[in-house]
Amino acid sequence: MTDNKKSKNMTTLFKVLRFIGRYRFLLILSILLACTTVVIQLYVPILFGNAIDQVVAAHQVHFHKMLYFLGRVTTLIVLSSILTWIMNMINNRMTYHTVKDIRSKAIQKISHLPLSYLDAHSTGDIVSRVIADTDILSDGLLLGFTQLFSGIVTIIVTLAFMLSKNIWITLLVVVLTPLSFFVAKFVSSHSYEMFHKQSDTRGKQTALIEEMIGNQRIVHAFGYESTASERFAQINEDLKEYSQKAVFYSSLTNPSTRFVNNIIYAGVALLGAILVPYNMLTIGGLSVMLAYANQYMKPFNDISSVVTELQNALACASRIFEILEAETESKEPEKELTDITGKVEIHDVAFSYDPSKELIRDFNLSVKPGMRVAIVGPTGCGKTTLINLLMRFYDVQNGAISIDDTDISKVTRHSLRHGFGMVLQDTWIKAGTVRENICIGKPDASEDEIIEAAKRSHSLSFIRRLPDGLDTMLHEDSLSQGQRQLLCITRVMLALPPMLILDEATSSIDTRTELKIQEAFDRLMQGRTSFIVAHRLSTIQNADLILVMKEGKIIEQGTHTSLIENDGFYKTLYQSQFANVTE
Numbered sequence: 001m002t003d004n005k006k007s008k009n010m011t012t013l014f015k016v017l018r019f020i021g022r023y024r025f026l027l028i029l030s031i032l033l034a035c036t037t038v039v040i041q042l043y044v045p046i047l048f049g050n051a052i053d054q055v056v057a058a059h060q061v062h063f064h065k066m067l068y069f070l071g072r073v074t075t076l077i078v079l080s081s082i083l084t085w086i087m088n089m090i091n092n093r094m095t096y097h098t099v100k101d102i103r104s105k106a107i108q109k110i111s112h113l114p115l116s117y118l119d120a121h122s123t124g125d126i127v128s129r130v131i132a133d134t135d136i137l138s139d140g141l142l143l144g145f146t147q148l149f150s151g152i153v154t155i156i157v158t159l160a161f162m163l164s165k166n167i168w169i170t171l172l173v174v175v176l177t178p179l180s181f182f183v184a185k186f187v188s189s190h191s192y193e194m195f196h197k198q199s200d201t202r203g204k205q206t207a208l209i210e211e212m213i214g215n216q217r218i219v220h221a222f223g224y225e226s227t228a229s230e231r232f233a234q235i236n237e238d239l240k241e242y243s244q245k246a247v248f249y250s251s252l253t254n255p256s257t258r259f260v261n262n263i264i265y266a267g268v269a270l271l272g273a274i275l276v277p278y279n280m281l282t283i284g285g286l287s288v289m290l291a292y293a294n295q296y297m298k299p300f301n302d303i304s305s306v307v308t309e310l311q312n313a314l315a316c317a318s319r320i321f322e323i324l325e326a327e328t329e330s331k332e333p334e335k336e337l338t339d340i341t342g343k344v345e346i347h348d349v350a351f352s353y354d355p356s357k358e359l360i361r362d363f364n365l366s367v368k369p370g371m372r373v374a375i376v377g378p379t380g381c382g383k384t385t386l387i388n389l390l391m392r393f394y395d396v397q398n399g400a401i402s403i404d405d406t407d408i409s410k411v412t413r414h415s416l417r418h419g420f421g422m423v424l425q426d427t428w429i430k431a432g433t434v435r436e437n438i439c440i441g442k443p444d445a446s447e448d449e450i451i452e453a454a455k456r457s458h459s460l461s462f463i464r465r466l467p468d469g470l471d472t473m474l475h476e477d478s479l480s481q482g483q484r485q486l487l488c489i490t491r492v493m494l495a496l497p498p499m500l501i502l503d504e505a506t507s508s509i510d511t512r513t514e515l516k517i518q519e520a521f522d523r524l525m526q527g528r529t530s531f532i533v534a535h536r537l538s539t540i541q542n543a544d545l546i547l548v549m550k551e552g553k554i555i556e557q558g559t560h561t562s563l564i565e566n567d568g569f570y571k572t573l574y575q576s577q578f579a580n581v582t583e
Contacts, residue, residue, distance in 0.1 A: 012318045013310075016141070019098050026094045033087040034149040035157075040080040042157050045291035047073045050284060099138040105324060106130050112328045115393045116353070124207025129323055132206070133199060133316035140313020148306050151299030158296040162289065166281055169289050172267050173296060179260045194246035196315035201239040203319070208232055246312070261294070268293040329413070330395060337415040340498040341404055342369040342529030344390075349399035351389060360385060360552040363399070367545070372525055374532045374540035376573065377549035383533045386549075387501055390531065391417055403499075421497035425504035427484040434463055435470040437487055441495030453494035456520045458513055459486035482510065489517060493524065500530040537574050546570065 020027060051069040107130065110118075118126070162170040212219060212228050219228055272286040281289070344367040352359040360382045367373055375383045388394045389401060392413050401408050408416050421441070429437055438453065439445050445453075450470065454460035462483055466472040479487070492500065502521070522542070534540045541560040548556035548563065548570045556568050563570040 012314045012321060015321055016098075016102075016137075016314075016317055019101055020094065020141075022101065023094045023097060026090050030087055030090045030094065031149050031153075033083050033090070035153050037080050037083045037087065038150055038153040038157050040076045040083070042154070042161050042292070042295060044073055044076055044080075045288045045295070046161070047076070095138055095141045098141060099134050102137070102320060102324075103130060103134045106134070106320060109324055109326070109328070113323075113326055114329050115388070117326055122204075122207035122211070124205075124210040125203035126323070127210070128203040128206040129316075129319050132202060133319050136199070136316040137313045137320065140309045140316075144306050144310055144313075147299075151306070154299040155296060158292050162292050162296070165285055165289060165292075166272075166275065168275065168280075169268055169271055169293075172271055173264055173293060176260070176264045176267060179263070191246055191249040191311045194242050194249060195312040196318070198239065198242040198246050198312075199316050199319055201235060201242055205232070205235045205239055208235060250309075250311075261298075264296075265290065265293050330409075332412050333410050335406075335411045337403060337406060337408075337411040337419060339404075340419040342371075342499050343367065343404050344529060345402045345405070347400050347402075349389065349396045349401060351385065351394065351397050353385075353394075358552065360389075362553065365547070365554070367529060369529055370527050371544045372530045372532065372542070374534060374543035374546045375549060376534060376537060376540065376546060376570070378573075381549040382552040383549060384503060385552075387503055387531065387533060390501070391420060391422070419497060420499045420501055421492035421495055422501045423485070423488050423492055423503070427481065427488050429474055429479065429484050429487065431473075431475050433468075433471050433473055434466065434487070437474060438470075438490050438494055441491050441497070445494055449494060453490050456493045456524075457486055457490040458516050458520070459483070459490045462486070482513075486513075486517075493520070496524075498528060500525060500528055501533075502530065503533040504535065548573075 047069045051066045051073075110126065110130075159170060159174070162173065208228075208231060212232070219225060268289055269286075272281055272289055275281040276283065276286055344365070346363055346365040349363040350358075350361045363386075365373075375386060377383055385394075389396055390408075392408055395409065403416070403419070430440075435450060438450055442449075447470075451460065454463055463469060463472075472478075532540055532543060537560075540546060543560070545557060546560060546563055547554050548568075550569065556563055556566065556570050558566065564574065
């Protein structure tokens with residue numbers, strides 16, 4: 001493992017330990033129990049040795065003393081079992097609470113990450129980090145707590161007991177110990193990289209699966225099945241390769257350490273056999289030393305296994321901490337935006353997603369309260385980007401946007417967004433009832449208010465046809481795209497916000513229903529500042545102001561009539577949509 005990887009590994013470990021530190025009482029208690037159980041388990045061989053030494057010669061056995069030592073052995077084994085059970089319960093509690101904290105913080109962090117981060121990472125990869133990677137971290141921590149503490153204490157206490165019995169055998173064991181460290185170093189240096197690649201590839205695989213399952217209609221419609229299968233097969237092959245290598249290197253742990261164990265065990269037996277005839281060690285003492293030699297090396301097996309699992313856990317933890325340490329949205333001010341009238345001013349705004357590709361520049365706009373502002377233009381001209389800036393999904397890079405003479409960067413995002421009602425082309429339905437989906441913007445709405453909003457949005461008829469009406473449980477594919485959009489419109493009709501943003505709000509609705517909803521929107525927009533993004537220019541002819549955008553700039557603005565009379569870009573767009581009708 002390179003120095004850079006070692007440093008990254010240690011940094012990740014310390015980050016995990018900071019989370020564990022919240023449960024330091026449980027950690028200390030676990031360590032104390034580990035020490036106690038190890039001392040008890042290592043004292044048992046001494047009692048066995050004493051029991052064996054009660055066999056003095058043929059027909060000379062001190063049975064009463066032997067039974068005394070065996071009774072003590074039984075008592076200590078029972079006590080050790082109880083303490084080990086308690087220690088494991090504590091370790092489980094500590095591990096699962098730590099992972100719960102990490103996962104909770106990851107979810108909280110995701111809700112405060114800028115859209116730029118979420119746009120740059122696939123949903124499947126983020127889900128894989130929060131779910132799969134934290135599960136692997138949990139397994140690694142649990143194994144670490146269960147075996148690492150006990151293993152380290154066992155090594156130290158065993159050496160102390162061995163030293164009290166015979167210094168020469170103890171020195172032999174100490175001299176041969178570095179063999180285990182060489183084995184552990186070899187395994188850990190090769191396994192970490194493979195486990196990290198395995199985690200990354202698993203995230204890509206999750207992202208691809210989610211992408212394909214969520215868009216099966218598109219996949220089938222364009223005959224993309226074979227290409228999707230090839231992409232999956234390639235990622236699956238990479239995952240298989242990394243997983244095999246990770247498992248191969250980690251599987252070297254047990255046989256390698258067992259080989260070292262056998263060398264040390266044989267060395268202790270040989271040296272003990274030499275010392276016994278010279279009365280430097282009793283037969284019982286030799287059995288104790290052999291038991292200790294076995295006990296001494298067992299933790300190295302366990303620790304080597306733990307190190308391998310920790311490599312995997314830390315590789316996953318580093319991916320989780322990438323989310324936890326990602327730069328959040330700019331700091332929230334404390335000022336709230338209240339009593340919104342709807343006056344909007346945009347001064348010299350410039351913005352681009354990619355610094356090398358300019359999008360919006362020198363953008364200026366003045367909107368009076370209650371105005372209906374329509375935004376039109378070719379695809380990629382910056383219409384939706386302007387909406388993102390108004391809602392502060394992205395922050396402007398130059399210039400300023402103000403509402404009611406207050407810079408929106410100086411107020412909380414929640415109060416700003418609470419002032420807008422949004423209906424987008426991309427709909428979102430959460431897992432829950434129809435009622436819960438409608439009441440997202442107004443959780444305390446009454447039954448009458450919900451029904452009235454559903455009537456205005458013309459969604460009540462299809463809601464009543466659902467199995468349980470407003471109490472019907474919904475999931476991702478419960479409704480058609482048009483029905484989903486009607487529910488999103490119902491949310492806005494219920495919340496009645498002071499400002500509206502309609503981004504192709506009726507794109508998935510049939511023409512007859514669209515005309516009815518347009519009438520409802522007209523009533524809703526009365527007295528409310530409204531921004532309407534539309535490709536169908538027939539829907540925005542009554543707007544108070546139409547902004548014609550091209551390459552991030554306003555190239556024309558005015559009413560529908562004035563823009564047609566202008567004989568400019570808007571007239572070209574309008575005529576291209578209605579050329580067939582005119583003919």
